[in-house]
Amino acid sequence: MVWINSKGLQKEISKQYSASFRKQMERKIRADVKKAQTKMLLAFESHDVTRDLDRGPSGSSLPGGGDLFSFIGFNSGDRPTNALRMLLTKGIKIQFISSLQNDIEATFQIDVPTKEQIEELTPMPWAPGRSWAREIEMGIPGLGQYLVTDSSASRSGKAIQVKSIIRSGQFGAKSYMTKILSTFIADLTKTISS
Secondary structure, eight states: OOOOOOOEEEEEEEHHHHHHHHHHHHHHHHHHHHHHHHHHHHHHHHHHHHHHHOOOOOOOOOOTTHHHHHHHHTTOOOTTTTTHHHHHHHHEEEEEEEOSSSOOOOEEEOOOOOHHHHHHOOOETTTEEEHHHHHHOOOBBHHHGGGEETTTTTSSSSSSOOOOOOOOOOOOOOOHHHHHHHHHHHHHHHHHHO
């Protein structure tokens, strides 16, 4: 005759099943996050702001000529989007939080880049404490005084700010990182929920 401790056996089976379930869930969540992250990175790379800044002080993306890179005042050779690209690539973390002892349930935490992290990585070259990513979303004043001209006084070498108004128009608010991240979160929520 064989005696079986049913409570102990049930606990062991539950523990093994729970561990297997957690691993399956973690694989699914990681795959879902990777899929949403790939889509987010494509949106980042194809965004007008990213492309304008990656081109550097060339092109003509602003009303009346000039480019966003020299308008913001980056130094020639700067790569302002690289820090954001790295954050979007490496800044998404997935970690297991907990599972219930006898239930098939696991809790995971997915950390996404925050507004504060983005602002810290995107300082205005001429205004410490201000973020160019934030300013793009709010609108950047001064387009009327932006003069496109080769100048050794220019950080970028392609434009300077003058005192008088020389052009009409403005650089109005443009959706950028806020939209990219909110779309990522919406895609992720939709994918994980299904």
